[in-house]
Amino acid sequence: MEDNMDPKKLAAAKFSNQRFLATVYADEISKDLYQAMKSDTFLKNLKDTSEKFYSKELAKGARALFEFMDAAGPDTYRQLRFEYADLFLNAGENPVLPYESFYADREPTLYGEPLFEMREILRKHGLHKDPEFLEPEDHISVEFDFLAEMNRREEAGDQSAIEARIDFGRRHMAWRTEFCAVLHSADKSGFYKALAELTLGYLFVAHLASVPPAEASLNDPAYDLITLGELLKTLPLSKESFLLKPGTIAPTPIQSIPTHCYACGALCGMTAKVKDGVLMSTGGLQGDIKGGGRLCPKGAAAKHHVYSAYRLKSPLIKEDGRFRKASWDEALDKVVSDFKAFDPTKIGYMRGNDFANWVHEALFDHLGCPKTTHRPMCDNANRMANEHNLNDKRPWINYQEADYILHFGM
Ligand code: SF4
Structure with a gap:
């Protein structure tokens, strides 16, 4: 012993x-x-x-x-x-x-x-x-x-x-x-x-x-x-x-970075507080006419979306009803080979609010897939009415100077 x-x-x-x-x-x-x-x-x-x-x-x-x-x-x-x-x-x-x-x-x-x-x-x-x-x-x-x-x-x-x-x-x-x-x-x-x-x-x-x-x-x-x-x-x-x-990596100083929120299509101006490369909090951006220097609760909770513990961490491939980890190369190769195996006219493409829309839309156009957007389920009627009446799909609503604010269907 x-x-x-x-x-x-x-x-x-x-x-x-x-x-x-x-x-x-x-x-x-x-x-x-x-x-x-x-x-x-x-x-x-x-x-x-x-x-x-x-x-x-x-x-x-x-x-x-x-x-x-x-x-x-x-x-x-x-x-x-x-x-x-x-x-x-x-x-x-x-x-x-x-x-x-x-x-x-x-x-x-x-x-x-x-x-x-x-x-x-x-x-x-x-x-x-x-x-x-x-x-x-x-x-x-x-x-x-x-x-x-x-x-x-x-x-x-x-x-x-x-x-x-x-x-x-x-x-x-x-x-x-x-x-x-x-x-x-x-x-x-x-x-x-x-x-x-x-x-x-x-x-x-x-x-x-x-x-x-x-x-x-x-x-x-x-x-x-x-x-x-x-x-x-x-x-x-x-x-x-x-x-x-x-080796030691020195911490980077706290930064306040002007940016915009991307949790919905309003794209309000946002200030991101970043410490040592980590997003700590988000707030409004002074001078931004959309948010008026404020964020809604969704924008203010951006840190919780970005660092949610439940986000997917790796590409996954489903086999026998269960997922397993895959490399990006393996997952992308599988997407390509599976696409090739399908008649493209039987693949539906649905577009959302995404800055990379043009990349995937070009791909699905090239393949000849039928396509739609999320807007019929979202605010398309609103946008079309605004465009027809006000010549602007998303007019900035001047709440401050409005005499009356009428909401329908709330
Ligand atoms: S702060 Fe709210 S309203 Fe503004 S873009 Fe983000 S989610 Fe949309």
């Missing part, structure tokens, strides 16, 4: 554990990782390991993962891709939101205060998020990857990394445990349930292991962390930080 207390050995084990957790939540499980988890050797080790843990939660998670992987058949990997899209790409009815901002603010709007805190923490440690990873800095995988990096530094002898990871682990633990509970209840496959149990077990044990020796017995949690690390380090996980890059 004494050997388990070697801090470097413990840091190396935690590195493997956190790198594994960062990997499984960053994206779909890669085919390589899946096959390695399905190999006879890994399954045997997983089963043996699950019987060694002191922590009941870790044992339960490891056992559940073993049972899932052991029973996996030829179609399981494909089914896991569907489940990932449902849970993490907002394709399903019950998505799981792996962002600290969501749990901090209790609003399904991303890019909240935890994002700025994470950016500050990364700066302090000379890091920044890899721009290729499109999720924000308060994504659960970035947080696990940061902890993995701190453990890597600790193993290399950097004492300041110890305090950093203990402090970070404690302050950012609560939401990750809640995330595990949400994931556990949302998953229908069994795989992510098992991961949620394993993650929860890991968080509890890692927390116990971070308590100073005077306050707790470290042997059991340290043993569990090392046992888990020994198992997970056999998997094909990146040895380097894969979501974080070295």
Whole structure:
């Protein structure tokens, strides 16, 4: 047991554990990782390991993962891709939101205060998020990857990394445990349930292991962390930080950017307040005759549309009634090939309010598709009447100087 207390050995084990957790939540499980988890050797080790843990939660998670992987058949990997899209790409009815901002603010709007805190923490440690990873800095995988990096530094002898990871682990633990509970209840496959149990077990044990020796017995949690690390380090996980890059990116100053709202066709003038590249709020644009320097509630809520946690995050392709993640190339190639397979006169094109109208309209004109616009369902009668009576489809209504304002059909 004494050997388990070697801090470097413990840091190396935690590195493997956190790198594994960062990997499984960053994206779909890669085919390589899946096959390695399905190999006879890994399954045997997983089963043996699950019987060694002191922590009941870790044992339960490891056992559940073993049972899932052991029973996996030829179609399981494909089914896991569907489940990932449902849970993490907002394709399903019950998505799981792996962002600290969501749990901090209790609003399904991303890019909240935890994002700025994470950016500050990364700066302090000379890091920044890899721009290729499109999720924000308060994504659960970035947080696990940061902890993995701190453990890597600790193993290399950097004492300041110890305090950093203990402090970070404690302050950012609560939401990750809640995330595990949400994931556990949302998953229908069994795989992510098992991961949620394993993650929860890991968080509890890692927390116990971070308590100073005077306050707790470290042997059991340290043993569990090392046992888990020994198992997970056999998997094909990146040895380097894969979501974080070295180097500090300085925050950009707060800006007030004049623009316009695009939530409806009125296109009111708008002022966008932007902090470090993040839209913080929107307000009216002084001098704009349409909005009179004000926005309606829809325009004022622009931040919640832009950063809605429920937006689609990737192209999706439907197969057997379920969606899976696709690359842009694959999705666009499919659109082209499916279009070619159809008689274009049987494809209807409906145009909306969109600045890129002319691009897609030209395409559908070229194909010879019948077309319409959303206007018969929207304000076409209004526009035609205005044009006929006032020679202007959208006349600016002078409410200030009107003697009477009559609304019909309200
Ligand atoms: S502020 Fe309201 S009325 Fe003006 S463009 Fe936006 S949604 Fe339309």
